[in-house]
Structures are given as structure tokens and as C-alpha cells.
Amino acid sequence: MSNPKDVNDIDHFLKTDGLDTEREKIIGQHIGYRYDVNLLPDYKRLTPFLKKYMEKMGWEDLNWMEDIHLGYEEGRAAVFDRNINGWVQVPEGMKLPDNQQDRDMIARELLIKFQMSTHHPLVALREAYAKF
Numbered sequence: 001m002s003n004p005k006d007v008n009d010i011d012h013f014l015k016t017d018g019l020d021t022e023r024e025k026i027i028g029q030h031i032g033y034r035y036d037v038n039l040l041p042d043y044k045r046l047t048p049f050l051k052k053y054m055e056k057m058g059w060e061d062l063n064w065m066e067d068i069h070l071g072y073e074e075g076r077a078a079v080f081d082r083n084i085n086g087w088v089q090v091p092e093g094m095k096l097p098d099n100q101q102d103r104d105m106i107a108r109e110l111l112i113k114f115q116m117s118t119h120h121p122l123v124a125l126r127e128a129y130a131k132f
Contacts, residue, residue, distance in 0.1 A: 026085070041066060042101045047109050062108065070096070070107040079107040081114065084121050088114045 041062050046054070054062070070077055073087035077096060081088050088110060090096065096103055114120055 041104065041108075045099075045101045045105050047105050049109050049113075050105060053112060065108045065111075068104065068108045068111055070100075070103040077103075079111045081111060083115065 043061075050062070054060075068079060070079060070090070071087075072078060073089060076092075077090040077094075078087040079090070080086075090106075090110060096106065115122075117123075
């Protein structure tokens, strides 16, 4: 006979492995803010680049980047770029802060900079297929 789960263990309410959305299945990890509002961006921790970027764009929030978090690919810190369906690794030797909010802000900054760079794969596509 199996032991019933402890009533204080909230995991007994989970019906899945936590990878419920298509994106969670692709990246292999659950999107934390769906379960913990404390994982939403803390705007006091914006990097100077992100602050300037938001001002330039006229944005009041990062709502399109709330689910961008620093993760890992092959043991190295990385951020997932859904536009290319792949990971962008943090430059080797880059010192990362201990605080997850600060790490996520760095991930957001890294992702924006990569998407704006000439090294982004979509740049090559645009050059190859643009009509004008």
C-alpha cells in the first residue's frame, strides 16, 4: 500500500511535469512567472541599456519580455531566442550576478542586442529576400 502524499506538499496538485505550454516544451523548462508573480520583472533592476531602450521606444514596461529568463544550454548560461528557435549563449567569461532578477535583466539586454546585431540569422534572411 502506498503512502498518501503529505497534505502540505503542494506538488500533489500538479497533474503534469510543469511543461504545459508549447514554449515550455520547446525550451525544456517551465515559465516561472505563470506560477510565481515574484518572477515578474523588477523595474528597479533595469540595466542602463534597457532603461534607455525603453525610453527610446516609448515603452512603459517590458511586457513582451516578461518570460525572458537566463537559462542554460549545454552547461553554459544562455537566453532563448524564439525568433530563431535557439539559444544565445552568454559570452564566455562574463561575470553574472547572484540575483536571478539581475540575471534575467542581463538576459533581456543580451537578447535585444543580439536581435539588433548583424550576426542575427534574420538579418541574412532579410538581405536575401528583401524586395527593397
